[in-house]
Each structure stands twice: as structure tokens, then as C-alpha cells.
Amino acid sequence: QKEVEQDPGPLSVPEGAIVSLNCTYSNSAFQYFMWYRQYSRKGPELLMYTYSSGNKEDGRFTAQVDKSSKYISLFIRDSQPSDSATYLCAMSSYYNAGNNRKLIWGLGTSLAVNP
Amino acid sequence: GAVVSQHPSWVICKSGTSVKIECRSLDFQATTMFWYRQFPKQSLMLMATSNEGSKATYEQGVEKDKFLINHASLTLSTLTVTSAHPEDSSFYICSARDGTSRDTQYFGPGTRLTVL
Numbered sequence: 095q096k097e098v099e100q101d102p103g104p105l106s107v108p109e110g111a112i113v114s115l116n117c118t119y120s121n122s123a124f125q126y127f128m129w130y131r132q133y134s135r136k137g138p139e140l141l142m143y144t145y146s147s148g149n150k151e152d153g154r155f156t157a158q159v160d161k162s163s164k165y166i167s168l169f170i171r172d173s174q175p176s177d178s179a180t181y182l183c184a185m186s187s188y189y190n191a192g193n194n195r196k197l198i199w200g201l202g203t204s205l206a207v208n209p
Numbered sequence: 210g211a212v213v214s215q216h217p218s219w220v221i222c223k224s225g226t227s228v229k230i231e232c233r234s235l236d237f238q239a240t241t242m243f244w245y246r247q248f249p250k251q252s253l254m255l256m257a258t259s260n261e262g263s264k265a266t267y268e269q270g271v272e273k274d275k276f277l278i279n280h281a282s283l284t285l286s287t288l289t290v291t292s293a294h295p296e297d298s299s300f301y302i303c304s305a306r307d308g309t310s311r312d313t314q315y316f317g318p319g320t321r322l323t324v325l
Contacts, residue, residue: 102250128313137215137302137316138253182252184314196243197314201252 100200
């Protein structure tokens with residue numbers, strides 16, 4: 095079993111829809127959770143960062159972490175064609191050693207928002 | 210803030226030559242930088258972690274003699290692909306951690322390497 099599972103999609107929605115993207119994980123030590131957006135042939139861009147459980151909102155984006163279920167979500171409201179990209183979840187454990195603490199990545203979900 | 214640049218953005222080289230890719234943090238000091246490679250429609254694969262002034266830590270299966278990493282300053286890390294072969298063709302991306310936000314990494318735009 096992979097440490098982080100993410101459905102690669104593709105996910106296709108009409109413009110204006112609410113998009114729900116999810117990742118599950120198996121390591122209960124993960125405490126830091128991130129969502130990145132990656133456009134084709136570009137480096138990933140940090141969208142949301144959450145520590146431990148709870149919700150975090152930034153504009154049209156909401157990140158949720160449910161540590162009891164080992165499940166994280168990213169919601170996009172009023173989706174736009176410009177949101178079409180690959181969304182990657184990433185997470186890490188506080189207990190990884192020192193500065194070499196690395197992120198564990200999901201495969202990424204490809205999203206297409208159709209006008 | 211938190212801008213990372215990479216140079217070059219793309220490179221084509223002949224088999225057997227070496228290619229150097231630079232990664233710079235432009236507006237912050239990066240004590241730790243990471244090098245990834247990414248194949249089409251696949252996720253990021255961490256190659257190595259480099260800390261300023263010390264040897265890089267390579268992931269299992271990554272040849273340290275082939276992928277030379279130097280992190281000479283708090284704003285610059287370089288990846289040199291030595292004796293490149295066509296199977297080394299890939300998208301190479303660096304990221305940097307600013308040391309203030311735990312575990313968030315800021316990525317460069319990537320370098321597309323094509324080895325003929």
C-alpha cells in the first residue's frame with residue numbers, strides 16, 4: 095500500500111462547478127498537509143498548507159484535514175477554466191529527521207474545467 | 210515572495226555529454242533544496258535532498274555519480290547530469306524550503322532535458 099493515495103482522474107467539470115479533490119494516507123504521523131497545483135510543463139505551485147486537523151479557506155479554495163479518517167480534501171468553488179491543471183497533495187511527518195524531512199506525494203489528479 | 214528560478218528552462222544535448230541545471234532562491238535563503246524528476250503524466254519523484262555546505266542525500270536507486278548535486282550557497286544549488294543518455298530525458302524540477310514555514314517547498318519552473 096502506498097503511503098499516499100490519490101485518484102489520478104481525469105476529472106472533468108463544467109465551469110462554475112464545485113470541485114472536490116481527495117487524498118488518503120496511511121501514516122498516522124503525518125501532520126503537515128499541502129496542496130500544489132501544477133500546470134502542464136511547469137513546476138508545482140503551493141496552493142494551501144495545513145497543520146494537523148481542521149479547515150483552511152483561501153478565496154475559492156478550502157482545504158480540509160480529517161486525521162481520524164486519514165483523509166484530506168481540497169474544494170474549489172466556482173471553478174474556472176484557468177483552474178484546469180494537475181493537483182497534487184503532499185504531506186510530511188514531524189518526526190522525519192532534521193532538515194532532510196521530505197514530502198510524500200500523491201500521484202496528482204488531472205482536472206479539466208470546461209467553459 | 211518565495212520565488213525559485215531554474216536555468217535553463219529546456220536543454221537538448223547529445224548522448225555522452227554533461228548538463229548542468231541551476232536552481233536559485235531569489236528572495237529567501239534556502240537551507241534545504243530538493244531535486245525531483247517527473248515523467249509525463251506521473252507524479253514527482255524525489256531524487257535527492259541537498260543542504261547548504263554538505264553532501265546531498267540521494268534517494269534509493271538514484272546514482273550519485275551520475276547526478277552530481279552541489280549546494281554551495283544558501284541561494285544556489287546545481288544538478289549536473291553526467292554522461293547523459295536518452296533515458297535521462299525528463300523534466301527536472303528543484304524546490305527550496307525557506308526554513309520558516311515548516312515543510313512547505315517552493316518550486317522552480319522546471320528544466321526539460323532531451324538527450325539525443
